[in-house]
Amino acid sequence: MKKVWLLAFMFVLTISLVGCSAGSNQAANSDKTPATTSNGDSGKKSEExxxxxxxxxxxxxxxxxxxxxxxxxxxxxxxxxxxxxxxxxxxxxxxxxxxxxxxxxxxxxxxxxxxxxxxxxxxxxxxxxxxxxxxxxxxxxxxxxxxxxxxxxxxxxxxxxxxxxLTPTSILFYNKAILDQYKLEVPKTWDDLLNAVKVIKEGGLTPIALGNKAAWLAQSSIISSLADRVTGTDWFLKAAAQDGAKFTDPEFVQALTYLQDLWKAGAFQEGFNSIDNTQMEVMFAQGQAAMMIDGGWALSNLAANATPEQLEDMGATVLPSIPGGKGNPNSLAGALxxxxxxxxxxxxxxxxxxxxxxxxxxxxxxxxxxxxxxxxxxxxAELDESKVSPIFSEVYKLVNSVERTPVYDGVMTSAGSDAVNNGLQELLMGGDPQKIAQKIQDAQATSLQ
Amino acid sequence: MTAKARIRGVIIVGLLPALLVFTFFVIVPILWSAWYGFYDWKGIGAMKFIGFGNYLEIIKDPVFATSLRNNLIVVAASVFGQVPIALALSLVLRQSTLFQRIIRSVVFLPMVLSSVVIGIIWGYIYHPQIGILNSLLEWIGLGSWKQAWLSNPDISMYMLAIPIIWNFIGPYMIMYIAALQNIPSEIEDASAIDGAKPMRMLFSIRLPMIWDTIKVTVVLCISGSLKTFDLIYVMTGGGPAHSTELLASYMYNNTFSIYRFGYGSAISTSIIIISTVLIAGSQLLMRRNTR
The missing domain is CATH 3.40.190.10 (Periplasmic binding protein-like II)
Structure with missing residues (x-):
C-alpha cells in the first residue's frame, strides 16, 4: 500500500507544478517589470x-x-x-x-x-x-x-x-414616486427619517436598501456622516489621532446608538449583511426600496442599470440633521x-x-x-448638463453647495477602519454600542503605536 | 545493481526536478513566513523583532478563536460529510453502465466549476430576498422558516458547510471507485462462494481493501478544509462581524487588508501547526481501527 502514498505524494507535487507554471505564465504575459525599466534607465542616461x-x-x-x-x-x-x-x-x-x-x-x-x-x-x-x-x-x-x-x-x-x-460617500438617495405615494416629504431631521421608515415599512416596502456584505459601506456611507452630525469633525480628527478624544467617548457611542435605533426601527431589509453594494443599488433602482445611503460611485452604476424613467424619479440629499448634534448638518462625507x-x-x-x-x-x-x-x-469646472443624467447634475449641485467632512477610513489606520467595519456589522446584529466603541478604540490606539 | 535499486534510482531522478521546485516554492516560503511571524511589520518600513509577541497575541485573540472554531466545523463537515457520502456513492456507482456514468459526471461536475462561480450560485440560493431556498420554503408552506441564511451568525457557518461538502464529493468518489475497481475479483468471488452477504462483503472485504485510500482522502480532506478560503471569501467575506471567519480568511485579512504582515505570517504558521496535529491525530486514530 506504499503505492497509494507515493501516488498521493506525486499528486501533490503535480499540483504544485501546475500552480507554478500558471504563475510564471502570468508573469510572462504582463508587461515589463519595474526592475527592467530601471536597468534601462541607467543605460540610456547619456541619450536625449x-x-x-x-x-x-x-x-x-x-x-x-x-x-x-x-x-x-x-x-x-x-x-x-x-x-x-x-x-x-x-x-x-x-x-x-x-x-x-x-x-x-x-x-x-x-x-x-x-x-x-x-x-x-x-x-x-x-x-x-x-x-x-x-x-x-x-x-x-x-x-x-x-x-x-x-x-x-x-x-x-x-x-x-x-x-x-471627488468621491462623496454619504448621499441619501430617495425615490420621489415612492415618497409621493406615501405622502412623505424628503426627510430633513432624524425624526422625519424615523417617521418615514415607519410609514413605508407599514406599507410593506423596504424603507432603506442596504448591502453591507463587504462591511465598508455602513462605515463609509452611513457612520462617516451620521457620526459627524453628532460629534462634529474636530472630535473625530482628534479621536483618530488619539489626541484628546477617544472612540469610547459618549458622543461616539451615541452616534452608534442612533444607527442601531434606525436598524431596530426596521429601516433595512432582511439579510443586508449578506448582499453587496451593487445588489443594493439594483434594489433601489427597481423601486423595491424608498431610499438608500450610498456614495458617488452609485451614479455610474445607476446610469448603467436603471431606465431613464427610473433615473427621472431619483433625488439626492444629505443625511438628516440630528437634534443637539455638534456637527454641521449641511455637510457630506467625501474623499478626494x-x-x-x-x-x-x-x-x-x-x-x-x-x-x-x-x-x-x-x-x-x-x-x-x-x-x-x-x-x-x-x-x-462648469458642468455640461446635456452630457449627464439628471441625478448626476443633482448630486453635482448638492456636492458644490455643502461642506465636505472626512470619511472614516480615509483618516483612520487600516486596522482601525477594519474594526469600525466589523463593529458596525456587529452593531446591526444587535451588538452593544459601548463594547463596539471599545473595540474600535483599542484597534485604533494599538495600530498608532 | 539489483532491479529494485535501479527502479528506486529512476524514481528518485524522476522526482528530483519536482522536488526541487517544491522545496523552493513551498518549503522555503513556509520557513520564511514562519520567520516573518516573529516581526512587527507593516509591509512598508522597518521590521521590528518582537519574539513570540505575535503568537502570544494569537492565543488571546477572540477572532482567532472564532476562526479556529469555524474551521473545525468545516473540517468535521468535510470528514464526516464528504467521506461517507463519497464512499456510499462510490459503492452504488462503481460499475460502468451508462446511467451510472451520467450520475458520476453529475456528482463530479461541481469540481469543474471555479469556486467563485459556486460561491455566486450558492449566494443566490441563500439570497434573503430572491433566494431559491426561501422561495421554496414559502412554496411548500414553511414561510415562517425563511431566513437570512448567510447573515444570521447562529446558522451561517453550517449553511456554508453545505456547499463545501457538495463541492468536493466528486474527487473523493472517483478515488474510491478507482480503489474499489482495483480489488481483485477473485477475492470477491471467493467470499461469495463462502456465502458472504453484501454487508459482510462490504465490512470484511471491500472497506479493509480500500482502507489506505480512505486514509489518504481523510488527510486530503483535513488539509483541504483548513485551507478553505475562496468559497467563504466570495459568499460572506468572513462576515458579518467575523462570524464566518476562517483561519485562512483571517490570515488574508490581516496580511492584505490591514497590512499586518507579521501577524498574518504568525497565523499562517499556526495553521500549519494545527493541520499537522489534526492530520497526525486522524492517522493515529485510524491505525488503531485496523490493526
Missing part, C-alpha cells in the same frame, strides 16, 4: 530620450478610463522625446501590486495613489516627493481647485499629488479621488518630463472632461 514608467488603473471601457487612455496617447504623440513604459493594471489588483513594489522599494516613476493613509505610508517610507514646484508653476491650475482639495495629500505643508476626482504620485527617485531632466506628464493628465482640461464623463471632480 527620457524614459519614464507610468502605472495607472484606467483599464475599463467606461467613458473616463477611455478618456484617460486617450490623454496618455496624446501626451506620447506630443512628446516624442519622452518614452513611457506604461503598465495598466485593473483596479481590483492595483493597490496590492503597488503595495508590493512599495515594500520592495521599486516604485514606478509616476503612479496612481490614494490620499490619506496610503500617502502617509509612502511619505514615511520616503518613496514619494512633493509636487509643490509644479503646482506653483501653474497658478491658474492650482487655484482652480475647490477648497480643501489638497488636504489629504498634504504632509507638513508639502503637497504630494493633485486629485483627479486617487491621483498621480511622483517617485522620490525621479530627478534631473526626468523630473521635468514627469511634471509635464502629471500636468497633462491632471490639468484643467482633464478635470473638465472627467466631469463630462459623469465623474465628480474637486475642481471648479
Amino acid at each position: 530620450k527620457v524614459k519614464l514608467s507610468l502605472w495607472h488603473n484606467f483599464t475599463g471601457n467606461d467613458l473616463r478610463a477611455t478618456m484617460m487612455r486617450d490623454q496618455i496617447d496624446k501626451f506620447q504623440q506630443e512628446h516624442p522625446n519622452i518614452e513611457l513604459d506604461i503598465q495598466a493594471i485593473p483596479p481590483d489588483g492595483y493597490k496590492t501590486r503597488l503595495k508590493t513594489v512599495a515594500a520592495a522599494n521599486e516604485m514606478p516613476d509616476v503612479f496612481m495613489m490614494w490620499p490619506g493613509a496610503m500617502t502617509k505610508e509612502f511619505h514615511d517610507g520616503n518613496l514619494i516627493q512633493p509636487i509643490n514646484a509644479l503646482l506653483d508653476s501653474k497658478p491658474e491650475w492650482r487655484d482652480g481647485y475647490m477648497p480643501g482639495s489638497f488636504d489629504s495629500f498634504t504632509i507638513d505643508g508639502n503637497i504630494y499629488s493633485a486629485t483627479l476626482g 479621488g486617487s491621483a498621480f504620485g511622483l517617485s522620490s527617485k525621479v530627478e534631473g531632466n526626468r523630473l521635468q518630463a514627469a511634471y509635464d506628464l502629471i500636468y497633462a493628465l491632471s490639468g484643467p482640461e482633464v478635470q473638465k472632461m472627467t466631469l463630462d464623463s459623469s465623474n465628480l471632480v474637486s475642481y471648479k
